[in-house]
Amino acid sequence: MKIKALTKQVKFALIGVALLCASVSEAKEWTAVTIATEAAYPPWNMTLPGGTIGGFEPELMADLCARMKLKCTLQAQDWDGMIPSLQAGKFDLIMDAIVITPEREKVIAFSRPYAATQGVLAASDPELIARAGVAGEVVKLTGDAALDKPYIDQMRTLLKGKTIGISSGTAYTQFVETNFKDIASIREYKKSDEHVLDLQAGRIDFSFDDVTFFSSVLDMPENKSVSMVGSKIGGPIWGPGEALGFRQDTPELKAKFDEALSAALADGTVKRLTEKWFKADITP
Secondary structure, eight states: OHHHHHHHHHHHHHHHHHHHHHHHHTSOOOSEEEEEEOSEETTTEEEOTTSOEESHHHHHHHHHHHHHTOEEEEEEOOGGGHHHHHHTTSSSEEEEEEEOOHHHHTTSEEOOOOBOOOEEEEEOOHHHHHHHOBOOSEEEOOSOHHHHHHHHHHHHHHHTTOEEEEETTSHHHHHHHHHHTTTSEEEEESSHHHHHHHHHHTSOSEEEEEHHHHHHHTTSGGGTTOEEEEEEEESGGGOSOEEEEEOTTOHHHHHHHHHHHHHHHHTTHHHHHHHHHHSSOOOO
16 A cells, blocks of 8 residues: 555656646747737727838837847737637737726736726717717726716716617726616627717717727817717726736746836836827826
């Protein structure tokens, strides 16, 4: 019995050593990475004439990769397949104004945040714009239903019986569905520019999206009929902010980007880029 027991222990020890060696060998020395981005969410990321990808995040990524001496390749990917494709190993990290949420933290790892923005409604019907008022002040919501109820009730009065456009799978989707699904029709879109088109065409009454997105697209002449309305919504309800997403089995890659982001935040690079692309400092 003792011999068998000892043999079994040795087998387990050898297995443990093998696993340890495997984990050490898998600790990758990163020299190149592939980054997925939607390339259709200006000014965060967008496809430029000629097919190159530009915007705030690609420019920030270029700075980070230069700091780390990494070869970085951007790859366009629809938002709704971004996290599953990351987990499947199609690319190494994702960058698409991704808000850190408890649900997402269960399946992917996040870098430290590099931005913190607000959500807002938009409308094109002059009567609805007049009723809601052009967007101005920022209302900070906590995510606590009881504390946020007074403002949510105001929104419910405005949105009752209306159709709201929202990009699917965003941090804003859950907010809209949780608070207004029972009193309004909700239409989900793969890309944010699609609900802006439907807003102009009168197929929906309101859109809900990021302030920075609307600030960019509403500067375009073809969108002059659309206005941000009501209060801009910020605060803890959206979590810590926007960050890069990684597979949970690449902690060394996340650590490299965290170090580079910390340096870019400390030396003012992130602030400079947010002011360039958003006309405001949205650093967290």
